[in-house]
Amino acid sequence: MADxxxxxxxxxxxxxxxxxxxxxxxxxxxxxxSQEVVGLVGESGSGKTITxxxxxxxxxxxxxIDEGRILFEGTDLLELSESxxxxxxxxxxxxxxxNPRSALNPLMRAGxxxxxxxxLHHGLDGDxxxxxxxxxxxxxxxxDAANRGRAYPHQLSGGxxxxxxxxxxxxxxxxxxxxxxxxxxxxxxxxxQIFELIDEVQADTGATLxxxxxxxxxVSEICERVAVMYAGQIMExxxxxxxxRNPKHPYTEMLMGSVLRVDRPRPLEEGTIVAPASIQYExxxxxxxxxxxxxxxxxxxxxxxxxxxxxxxxxxxHRYDEDPA
Amino acid sequence: MPPxxxxxxxxxxxxxxxxxxxxxxxxxxxxxxxxDPAQLRAGPLASEELVAQYERKMGLDKPLVVQFxxxxxxxxxxxxxxxxxxxQPVLEELAQRLPASIELATTAFLLALAIGLxxxxxxxxxxxxxxxxxxRAIATLGxxxxxxxxxxxxxxxxxFNLGLAPAPLGRLTIGLDExxxxxxxxxxxxxxxxxLTAAVDALQHLWLPALTLGFVVSAPIIKVMRAxxxxxxSADYVRTARAIGxxxxxVVLIDGLRNAFIPVLTTLGIVFGYLMAGNVIxxxxxxxxxxxxxxxxxxxxxxxxxxxxxxxxxxxxxxxxNLSIDLAYGFIDPRIRLG
Amino acid sequence: MExxxxxxxxxxxxxxxxxxxxxxxxxxxxxxxVALLLVAIFAPLLTPYGPTETNPAATYQPPSxxxxxxxxxxxxxVFTRVVYAxxxxxxxxxxxxxxxxxxxxxxxxxxxxxxxxxxxxxxRGVDVLFAFPAFILAMxxxxxxxxxxxxxxxxxxxxxxxYFIRLTRSExxxxxxxxxxxxxxxxxxxxxxxxxxxxxxxxxxPSLVQMALVFGxxxxxxxxxxxxxxxxTPPTAEWGVMVSEGAQRIISGEWWVxxxxxxxxxxxxxxxxxxxDGLRDLISTENx
Numbered sequence: 013m014a015d016x017x018x019x020x021x022x023x024x025x026x027x028x029x030x031x032x033x034x035x036x037x038x039x040x041x042x043x044x045x046s047q048e049v050v051g052l053v054g055e056s057g058s059g060k061t062i063t064x065x066x067x068x069x070x071x072x073x074x075x076x077i078d079e080g081r082i083l084f085e086g087t088d089l090l091e092l093s094e095s096x097x098x099x100x101x102x103x104x105x106x107x108x109x110x111n112p113r114s115a116l117n118p119l120m121r122a123g124x125x126x127x128x129x130x131x132l133h134h135g136l137d138g139d140x141x142x143x144x145x146x147x148x149x150x151x152x153x154x155x156d157a158a159n160r161g162r163a164y165p166h167q168l169s170g171g172x173x174x175x176x177x178x179x180x181x182x183x184x185x186x187x188x189x190x191x192x193x194x195x196x197x198x199x200x201x202x203x204x205q206i207f208e209l210i211d212e213v214q215a216d217t218g219a220t221l222x223x224x225x226x227x228x229x230x231v232s233e234i235c236e237r238v239a240v241m242y243a244g245q246i247m248e249x250x251x252x253x254x255x256x257r258n259p260k261h262p263y264t265e266m267l268m269g270s271v272l273r274v275d276r277p278r279p280l281e282e283g284t285i286v287a288p289a290s291i292q293y294e295x296x297x298x299x300x301x302x303x304x305x306x307x308x309x310x311x312x313x314x315x316x317x318x319x320x321x322x323x324x325x326x327x328x329x330h331r332y333d334e335d336p337a
Numbered sequence: 338m339p340p341x342x343x344x345x346x347x348x349x350x351x352x353x354x355x356x357x358x359x360x361x362x363x364x365x366x367x368x369x370x371x372x373d374p375a376q377l378r379a380g381p382l383a384s385e386e387l388v389a390q391y392e393r394k395m396g397l398d399k400p401l402v403v404q405f406x407x408x409x410x411x412x413x414x415x416x417x418x419x420x421x422x423x424x425q426p427v428l429e430e431l432a433q434r435l436p437a438s439i440e441l442a443t444t445a446f447l448l449a450l451a452i453g454l455x456x457x458x459x460x461x462x463x464x465x466x467x468x469x470x471x472x473r474a475i476a477t478l479g480x481x482x483x484x485x486x487x488x489x490x491x492x493x494x495x496x497f498n499l500g501l502a503p504a505p506l507g508r509l510t511i512g513l514d515e516x517x518x519x520x521x522x523x524x525x526x527x528x529x530x531x532x533l534t535a536a537v538d539a540l541q542h543l544w545l546p547a548l549t550l551g552f553v554v555s556a557p558i559i560k561v562m563r564a565x566x567x568x569x570x571s572a573d574y575v576r577t578a579r580a581i582g583x584x585x586x587x588v589v590l591i592d593g594l595r596n597a598f599i600p601v602l603t604t605l606g607i608v609f610g611y612l613m614a615g616n617v618i619x620x621x622x623x624x625x626x627x628x629x630x631x632x633x634x635x636x637x638x639x640x641x642x643x644x645x646x647x648x649x650x651x652x653x654x655x656x657x658x659n660l661s662i663d664l665a666y667g668f669i670d671p672r673i674r675l676g
Numbered sequence: 677m678e679x680x681x682x683x684x685x686x687x688x689x690x691x692x693x694x695x696x697x698x699x700x701x702x703x704x705x706x707x708x709x710v711a712l713l714l715v716a717i718f719a720p721l722l723t724p725y726g727p728t729e730t731n732p733a734a735t736y737q738p739p740s741x742x743x744x745x746x747x748x749x750x751x752x753x754v755f756t757r758v759v760y761a762x763x764x765x766x767x768x769x770x771x772x773x774x775x776x777x778x779x780x781x782x783x784x785x786x787x788x789x790x791x792x793x794x795x796x797x798x799x800r801g802v803d804v805l806f807a808f809p810a811f812i813l814a815m816x817x818x819x820x821x822x823x824x825x826x827x828x829x830x831x832x833x834x835x836x837x838x839y840f841i842r843l844t845r846s847e848x849x850x851x852x853x854x855x856x857x858x859x860x861x862x863x864x865x866x867x868x869x870x871x872x873x874x875x876x877x878x879x880x881x882p883s884l885v886q887m888a889l890v891f892g893x894x895x896x897x898x899x900x901x902x903x904x905x906x907x908x909t910p911p912t913a914e915w916g917v918m919v920s921e922g923a924q925r926i927i928s929g930e931w932w933v934x935x936x937x938x939x940x941x942x943x944x945x946x947x948x949x950x951x952x953d954g955l956r957d958l959i960s961t962e963n964x
Contacts, residue, residue: 354800358800362805371822478942483916483941637905
């Protein structure tokens with residue numbers, strides 16, 4: 013197997029809050045291969061966005077890396093200086109965010125913002141950046157691109173704005189594209205279009221796509237592999253098919269149970285859905301323990317190691333230890 | 338009708354109403370509030386006859402409505418009445434003294450901008466560092482300083498102790514001729530007419546009062562520039578700019594500052610108000626022959642006509658300035674311009 | 677299998693010490709204000725002389741053991757006068773802040789609640805008041821009303837009235853359509869009662885911040901007016917008056933006569949300024 017494009021190794025990260033340091037991400041490990049589409053799923057607050065920001069080097073000042081490495085094409089991103097990291101951003105790794113309209117500068121026309129990305133990353137190519145920008149807008153499905161390019165962000169619909177952002181990403185031509193809940197707040201039909209567009213862009217450019225979402229439906233349509241996160245810990249990683257057919261981690265089971273499946277109707281078991289308790293950030297064990305229907309003593313005490321279920325399918329759960337205590 | 342035109346017309350309309358209100362308010366202030374204007378004008382030792390004479394002369398024996406209509410009619414004709422102290426037209430007296438105040442106020446304003454914007458930007462960009470804390474301390478202190486006291490400190494330190502400033506006795510050293518009048522701003526006129534002695538002398542007299550006023554007035558600018566830039570730098574679109582690898586300086590300038598200036602612009606209007614108020618005090622301390630000094634004399638001598646003219650002038654300028662800022666928004670912010 | 681989760685630590689109620697460490701500026705501001713109040717209240721105990729006690733033999737004495745801040749042109753002890761002046765200045769500022777707050781809030785509340793023509797009229801009135809820089813308005817009103825403490829208070833209060841009108845009006849506007857207001861009306865409370873008893877108490881927190889700020893501004897304005905010879909005049913012990921008396925000697929070098937009263941002004945204004953800012957931060961984070 014070729015070297016992974018991105019490997020996150022035991023990444024742990026804490027925030028300084030009014031109540032002391034809180035470890036948000038705990039020994040996160042996963043990898044992304046070249047030209048893959050991987051989904052990162054979890055509830056809100058599970059740390060998905062933080063993970064993406066860590067990869068981009070865009071963490072807020074109150075965040076600190078406790079341990080771990082983020083290896084991108086072999087280089088540990090955490091070791092890079094800010095200006096080295098800046099060279100990575102856009103050209104190698106790029107990210108699109110939620111709330112596309114607020115992600116665009118309200119005082120600049122859409123076309124100019126794309127053109128800016130173009131000249132930043134390909135300024136020396138003879139073409140006029142603005143022309144290239146309009147081309148890109150057309151490419152992402154904005155009809156009447158020449159006129160729309162002169163529009164300001166507040167004049168664009170949410171879907172249109174997200175297309176502009178995707179155009180900006182295209183201008184950068186990254187090897188790794190992270191999309192953080194790119195369709196939040198958008199109309200359902202528009203959502204489908206945007207995901208289609210992102211999928212196309214990924215296929216066209218051969219970039220690796222890390223899709224962050226809480227929407228399992230989208231994951232099943234677009235992604236090849238999925239990583240499931242809960243409270244800053246990875247719970248399970250598998251191909252999409254395996255995850256849906258054969259979930260191993262209790263949390264994944266709960267998620268799958270909440271998805272209506274035509275072929276295998278399964279009534280929600282009693283006790284499977286538990287009222288969300290507060291997240292145990294201080295625990296040395298598994299953070300899902302307080303909601304887990306299978307919980308053992310050892311779950312509170314130590315973090316489960318990785319159990320490999322099959323090729324490319326692994327999870328972190330004491331249930332599968334040889335001798336559960 | 339394009340949104341920006343609608344917006345502008347509404348602003349104009351409101352400003353016009355406000356001005357009408359101002360005229361009424363000033364009338365109330367100078368005709369109705371004082372206990373007995375005729376008595377005050379005639380003086381404490383005047384006979385009843387003299388007071389009655391003044392009453393007729395000032396039109397105070399007529400019903401209020403008539404008084405107001407006369408007064409309003411005069412204003413429309415551009416007549417601010419005559420000073421009770423000198424019997425000269427108030428408009429002329431103000432016009433004579435205006436250049437001095439303009440020179441002082443404009444210089445102070447430019448200094449305030451320079452200090453305020455620079456420190457505010459530095460504090461935001463280096464948020465959390467000692468620069469930030471020092472700047473905020475300066476801003477809070479500046480807002481707590483009594484201008485008249487700071488002016489005295491300045492005179493004491495720079496004139497009395499260090500000799501870096503001349504005696505606070507006006508715009509030029511006594512005996513030196515004013516430069517030929519082009520703008521009325523001595524430093525500028527001196528430079529324009531090649532009268533370097535006058536220009537330098539005027540500058541020496543100008544720098545301390547202008548700096549004092551400018552410093553005090555820079556405090557709110559520092560605060561709002563810092564806060565606005567901080568807000569703007571934590572906005573989503575700045576994150577996008579950084580996420581595509583934009584150089585930090587460009588991010589601050591293009592994405593951060595451009596958006597941050599909008600709230601600063603509003604504050605500048607208020608700052609100008611502080612400037613006009615501070616003018617009166619600074620002109621008093623430095624014997625600066627401007628409209629502030631004129632207002633003070635009017636107050637001390639109960640010359641309500643002159644006071645009225647001054648207050649009207651200030652209010653009109655203030656309203657006009659804030660209106661211009663409002664209208665400017667219509668052009669600067671595409672969200673207003675294009676709806 | 678029943679497993680109980682470990683208890684989350686219950687946060688203790690924030691004590692004073694905790695408040696002090698988390699909000700140093702607010703604590704500093706409030707401490708300074710309390711100190712000022714104490715100094716003003718216990719003035720006679722803190723000062724060796726009387727504020728109007730003259731000593732023709734010891735005019736313009738520099739600071740010494742006998743007179744901490746020196747003496748002025750009548751031989752009066754500057755320190756004593758600065759301390760006693762605190763009473764007057766704080767009292768003026770308090771009167772201004774409270775009256776502007778009370779009157780402004782009531783007007784603003786009515787405007788916000790009843791809306792329509794009343795509201796329009798009030799807002800235009802506010803616009804007119806805001807058309808003048810505050811100090812100039814206060815200056816003009818004091819000038820025409822005559823020199824007295826009462827007139828100074830009125831003049832400055834009028835200048836700051838519009839702030840409170842606007843603040844309360846906008847708070848009432850947003851709260852007026854809330855459910856509990858509707859509930860109060862539906863139970864049969866007449867409009868004005870709903871307004872005063874139910875809505876107003878909930879609309880005042882931004883006004884409290886503004887009050888702290890106005891307190892500081894009023895001190896600066898009253899002193900400024902006195903410096904110009906308006907409102908409060910010699911021989912009253914007031915900080916601005918003292919500075920203006922001292923200003924006459926600026927060129928001859930008796931710096932203590934004007935410096936110390938000015939420092940007192942700075943201290944007082946600073947205390948209210950940071951208290952106001954700290955209060956604003958406190959309220960905005962509590963609301964989140």
